[in-house]
Amino acid sequence: MDQSGVKITLAEFAEISDQRLPFAALMGLQLEQICPDHVLMRAVYRDEFLRPGGTIAGPVMMGLADAAMYALVLSRVGPVELAVTTSLNINFLRKPAPGDVLARATGLKFGKRLVIGEISLYSESSPDDLVAHATATYSIPPTS
Amino acid sequence: MDQSGVKITLAEFAEISDQRLPFAALMGLQLEQICPDHVLMRAVYRDEFLRPGGTIAGPVMMGLADAAMYALVLSRVGPVELAVTTSLNINFLRKPAPGDVLARATGLKFGKRLVIGEISLYSESSPDDLVAHATATYSIPPTS
Amino acid sequence: MDQSGVKITLAEFAEISDQRLPFAALMGLQLEQICPDHVLMRAVYRDEFLRPGGTIAGPVMMGLADAAMYALVLSRVGPVELAVTTSLNINFLRKPAPGDVLARATGLKFGKRLVIGEISLYSESSPDDLVAHATATYSIPPTS
Amino acid sequence: MDQSGVKITLAEFAEISDQRLPFAALMGLQLEQICPDHVLMRAVYRDEFLRPGGTIAGPVMMGLADAAMYALVLSRVGPVELAVTTSLNINFLRKPAPGDVLARATGLKFGKRLVIGEISLYSESSPDDLVAHATATYSIPPTS
Numbered sequence: 074m075d076q077s078g079v080k081i082t083l084a085e086f087a088e089i090s091d092q093r094l095p096f097a098a099l100m101g102l103q104l105e106q107i108c109p110d111h112v113l114m115r116a117v118y119r120d121e122f123l124r125p126g127g128t129i130a131g132p133v134m135m136g137l138a139d140a141a142m143y144a145l146v147l148s149r150v151g152p153v154e155l156a157v158t159t160s161l162n163i164n165f166l167r168k169p170a171p172g173d174v175l176a177r178a179t180g181l182k183f184g185k186r187l188v189i190g191e192i193s194l195y196s197e198s199s200p201d202d203l204v205a206h207a208t209a210t211y212s213i214p215p216t217s
Numbered sequence: 218m219d220q221s222g223v224k225i226t227l228a229e230f231a232e233i234s235d236q237r238l239p240f241a242a243l244m245g246l247q248l249e250q251i252c253p254d255h256v257l258m259r260a261v262y263r264d265e266f267l268r269p270g271g272t273i274a275g276p277v278m279m280g281l282a283d284a285a286m287y288a289l290v291l292s293r294v295g296p297v298e299l300a301v302t303t304s305l306n307i308n309f310l311r312k313p314a315p316g317d318v319l320a321r322a323t324g325l326k327f328g329k330r331l332v333i334g335e336i337s338l339y340s341e342s343s344p345d346d347l348v349a350h351a352t353a354t355y356s357i358p359p360t361s
Numbered sequence: 362m363d364q365s366g367v368k369i370t371l372a373e374f375a376e377i378s379d380q381r382l383p384f385a386a387l388m389g390l391q392l393e394q395i396c397p398d399h400v401l402m403r404a405v406y407r408d409e410f411l412r413p414g415g416t417i418a419g420p421v422m423m424g425l426a427d428a429a430m431y432a433l434v435l436s437r438v439g440p441v442e443l444a445v446t447t448s449l450n451i452n453f454l455r456k457p458a459p460g461d462v463l464a465r466a467t468g469l470k471f472g473k474r475l476v477i478g479e480i481s482l483y484s485e486s487s488p489d490d491l492v493a494h495a496t497a498t499y500s501i502p503p504t505s
Numbered sequence: 506m507d508q509s510g511v512k513i514t515l516a517e518f519a520e521i522s523d524q525r526l527p528f529a530a531l532m533g534l535q536l537e538q539i540c541p542d543h544v545l546m547r548a549v550y551r552d553e554f555l556r557p558g559g560t561i562a563g564p565v566m567m568g569l570a571d572a573a574m575y576a577l578v579l580s581r582v583g584p585v586e587l588a589v590t591t592s593l594n595i596n597f598l599r600k601p602a603p604g605d606v607l608a609r610a611t612g613l614k615f616g617k618r619l620v621i622g623e624i625s626l627y628s629e630s631s632p633d634d635l636v637a638h639a640t641a642t643y644s645i646p647p648t649s
Binding site: 377381382383384386387388408409410411412413414418419420421423424427428442443445446447448449450451452453456 | 563
């Protein structure tokens with residue numbers, strides 16, 4: 074652990090994601106930043122993301138939000154792969170136009186058993202207008 | 218509309234899904250039942266669904282829940298493709314073993330502007346133990 | 362503990378509520394039933410519950426839902442007063458007319474650390490039409 | 506409407522609250538600030554707020570969050586008293602010690618039909634540590 078409190082590198086997360094989270098590749102998810110107070114994850118646009126109306130489907134945003142939160146948790150507690158989502162709440166705010174979507178996850182509480190965070194999603198082309206906002210809780214398994 | 222109040226057939230939903238929701242195919246989603254009081258949707262298992270621990274990833278369950286709710290909405294208001302999720306809340310209850318996951322969506326309120334429903338998710342092998350439970354709100358666009 | 366798995370009586374809950382939850386008295390909350398699969402709690406109507414439009418205010422329903430869930434938790438884990446809500450999600454479905462509101466709480470998962478449940482709220486005069494639906498998670502403190 | 510976009514004054518909100526929201530008085534709620542980008546509401550401490558463990562009960566925080574959101578909505582759409590909560594999600598983060606609790610509500614989306622906002626709750630004695638975080642959706646009735 075360095076002084077910043079960050080306990081995982083981008084490369085370490087990519088390795089977990091590549092080998093153990095095949096769903097992330099299906100959804101074009103890429104972790105871009107791990108900072109002491111947030112992580113930033115990108116869903117690289119594919120035409121398969123579209124839904125009627127020509128905007129990006131909700132499940133893409135939910136998967137992106139959940140994966141960003143997973144990266145945030147691992148960045149703070151270390152590579153505890155078995156950390157799992159216990160709940161997620163999302164509000165869809167604007168319909169995202171075709172293009173990459175970014176998710177910025179920040180912590181609301183880092184407890185021993187539960188980590189609670191907030192995830193802001195936006196289109197790369199319009200970073201000031203959130204397309205969705207989520208909160209999620211992860212459960213940290215007891216250390217053996 | 219038939220007397221049961223069901224306003225869309227399985228074939229009509231499949232056509233919308235096939236042509237307009239490519240994400241559903243990525244996730245192996247198949248609508249199985251449209252009944253007056255519920256719809257039943259299946260996520261056909263693929264190895265890409267797995268996450269660390271050998272269980273099915275949360276985003277699969279969220280996508281399945283959202284798609285089941287979309288089918289419920291269309292079954293009641295007709296093929297209003299532009300109906301969109303405004304919010305979704307999910308609690309993950311048990312870690313689903315590899316295998317198909319089913320989602321049963323029922324309505325809590327069918328309003329003119331908002332439809333609110335409840336979605337129960339379970340593994341086909343263990344229908345009595347919910348693996349997740351969600352509620353979701355869809356917004357119905359004004360008829361022009 | 363009797364064979365049904367119920368670990369607290371109505372009288373025991375009333376004692377905790379009377380002595381340790383003054384807010385419950387402010388809101389006219391009364392636990393009516395503790396059954397193996399659910400509890401039923403009532404908010405006895407007071408004019409102070411009204412909001413503009415002449416219907417019952419949301420905070421009354423949220424407080425009732427949370428208290429019903431607390432009773433459900435204690436009925437299953439015993440009088441662990443320090444069990445606390447970690448999250449609550451509520452959808453308001455219909456505007457309740459003046460009158461008592463009832464909340465029926467059932468469990469979705471009883472884990473060692475977390476209990477997740479579902480709460481259905483309805484007016485006594487119209488038990489078939491839910492006025493609100495909530496899900497909530499309680500955290501159980503480790504036994505010392 | 507002044508140039509800031511604020512459509513209601515503290516005095517106007519207090520009048521609605523005093524005359525039409527008796528529950529707010531029960532809970533000691535006072536609106537302190539209406540700003541273009543947020544509102545701030547206070548729950549003035551009373552011993553009745555306590556729960557087992559000597560901390561402030563969840564229903565107080567939920568009522569405070571909901572009322573702050575109501576004030577935010579009215580500050581932006583004007584005195585539309587019939588605006589109602591359609592959903593609220595809250596995560597409890599830390600147990601608030603006895604004392605006033607403050608809620609800061611900000612908007613995530615101001616639509617014609619729905620307003621979605623975020624509410625941060627903290628103890629006056631420790632403004633940097635959130636005790637709870639909520640999101641809520643209000644429905645705005647059609648103008649007649």
